[in-house]
Amino acid sequence: MxxxxxxxxxxxxxxxxxxxxxxxxxxxxxxxxxxxxxxxxxxxxxxxxxxxxxxxxxxxxxxxxxxxxxxxxxxxxxxxxxxxxxxxxxxxxxxxxxxxxxxxxxxxxxxxxxxxxxxxxxxxxxxxxxxxxxxxxxxxxxxxxxxxxxxxxxxxxxxxxxxxxxxxxxxxxxxxxxxxxxxxxxxxxxxxxxxxxxxxxxxxxxxVNTRYFKPVVESTKKNDEVKLITIGRLDELKGQAYGIKAVDILIKKGLNVKYILAGTGEYQEKLKKLVGDLGLNQSVYFKGRVSQSQVCRLLQESDIFLMTSVTNDVGMQESQGLVTAEAQACGLPIVAFDTGGVKYTLINGKTGFLCKEKDLKDFSSKIEMLIKDSVLREEMGINARKFIEEEYSExxxxxxxxxxxx
Structure with missing residues (x-):
């Protein structure tokens, strides 16, 4: 051997x-x-x-x-x-x-x-x-x-x-x-x-382990509430602040959304303060450190994955982002900023949307499109699962x- x-x-x-x-x-x-x-x-x-x-x-x-x-x-x-x-x-x-x-x-x-x-x-x-x-x-x-x-x-x-x-x-x-x-x-x-x-x-x-990360057979999702989710370290590179600000825009438009943030990191208190300042404590939830089984369950219970990574102040960018693939394996469409290698982890317009980096107007409008069009959301989710099986499965x-x- x-x-x-x-x-x-x-x-x-x-x-x-x-x-x-x-x-x-x-x-x-x-x-x-x-x-x-x-x-x-x-x-x-x-x-x-x-x-x-x-x-x-x-x-x-x-x-x-x-x-x-x-x-x-x-x-x-x-x-x-x-x-x-x-x-x-x-x-x-x-x-x-x-x-x-x-x-x-x-x-x-x-x-x-x-x-x-x-x-x-x-x-x-x-x-x-x-x-x-x-x-x-x-x-x-x-x-x-x-x-x-x-x-x-x-x-x-x-x-x-x-x-x-x-x-x-x-x-x-x-x-x-x-x-x-x-x-x-x-x-x-x-x-x-x-x-x-x-x-x-x-x-x-x-x-990605596509036998583990997969869509649920029977959905428990509420029809009147769309769940958004971001998973990753809470830091500048991962850009969760943009997800929070996008949710603020969506809620002000009267949309019923819930935003889950899973992970820990040095920006945790800063992000919690942002949520409090925007009055989003009833709409944004911090899950803290999560196990792989919890990641899978959270993805399966969600509707749209927000890939919020951006270029940080020293010029670092996301190289791929495994969780984006895990989310698509669970049948979630992606809304992401076009930074680093993220563009290679989805098919723009088919399994999700790529947005101009740090452009909140573009980012929130693409999320809004998926919230309002459940048929498009489901279609992109099916495409996403197929894409991951073909390109990212073991x-x-x-x-x-x-x-x-x-």
Whole structure:
């Protein structure tokens, strides 16, 4: 059985269902999966509890802890001991050390820690920012594994986290990686701007479990009330304030709408204040953190999904937006701003509407159209389900990953 090592900084992150889904695909393809992470988050708080239990992901975790002693003397003694224990690796280590940007004790501990992963068939790096020290280990010939790197969005917006400049940051990774994966043509363009070799780039959309996310057979929706919903982190990039302001416009026109916001984040109090200032406390509801089963149920109980993501103040944009696909899988039409890679996740005029970014008049008018025309709403919902089954279902992307993993 071939082995895949997934490398990620923190796992499991609350908002990164797509990472979990990717690991499940590898397991279903018959690979032995291990997950190398710098920090193990509280699994009990994660929205993917059911998946963790079903596929035993907790037992596959490996903590990337170099166990570097606190005092300089102990660090020195342990480092010398590591080197003397494996004299056969001295040449490989010296080559690695010479190519490292950082010197001192860290490269010593990194190198000998990674000797445990020498025999993995594939190392799949999730987010380009988690490349170190794999890129140098591969560059110097120590690692023989095939290297696959998935870019998801923020890892291509420089300066990354307002700290990392673009100056050659991915040069080694682009040279040594066998395949560079992104989820939309939007991210492919960003990779090419950074001089990534086009022949290495593969576009694979984030998959949706269409057997789980599906329309309800018997609807419990009220005929006189239209439920709008947005799911995601409560922050500037996700743009929930535009959804709230659109609801204000709709209610002032006399339309009977209810707006659900699911998720948590740094903008929560700010958004609640906006709701209060607009007098929308009886129309906008905050659900807080929700599990995957709760996400599914909320979507099934709703009528229209509002994809409110916009460009934030540092220029970041949504790369795809998994929840947009999940909503369409549940038979919901989408109203979204045309930003980043969002346009690739729906068919404008058929499964939903794309609106000019941050244009509240356009955004609210498209929502109003769907509210007033239940036939159009149902037709778009049917189209949406079919679109996701054809383009984003596990079955539709399984062959692509089978080819990539090779």
């Amino acid at each position: 071939k082995r895949i090592l997934f490398k990620i900084q923190k796992f499991p992150q609350l908002s990164e269902t797509f990472i979990v889904n990717q690991m499940v695909i590898a397991i279903k393809l018959g690979y032995e999966v291990r997950i190398l992470t710098e920090e193990i988050c509280d699994i009990n708080q994660n929205a993917n509890q059911e998946i963790f239990e079903e596929f035993g992901l907790k037992e596959k975790l490996i903590l990337e802890d170099y166990e570097i002693p606190v005092t300089k003397l102990r660090r020195t003694l342990k480092a010398v001991g590591l080197i003397l224990k494996r004299p056969d690796l001295l040449g490989a280590f010296l080559k690695f050390y010479h190519n490292c940007d950082r010197k001192g004790f860290l490269p010593i501990y990194q190198f000998y820690f990674y000797t445990s992963f020498y025999n993995y068939d594939i190392i799949h790096i999730q987010f380009g920012t988690n490349k170190s020290p794999v890129d140098v280990l591969k560059k110097t010939g120590f690692l023989k594994s095939r290297i696959i790197t998935s870019f998801h969005g923020h890892d291509l917006h420089f300066p990354i986290n307002n700290m990392i400049p673009a100056k050659g940051y991915y040069d080694d990774l682009f040279k040594i990686a066998d395949i560079l994966v992104c989820n939309t043509p939007f991210l492919k363009r960003k990779l090419k701007v950074l001089n990534a070799p086009e022949q290495k780039i593969r576009i694979v959309p984030v998959t 079955v539709s992307v399984m062959d692509k990953w089978k080819e990539i993993y090779g």
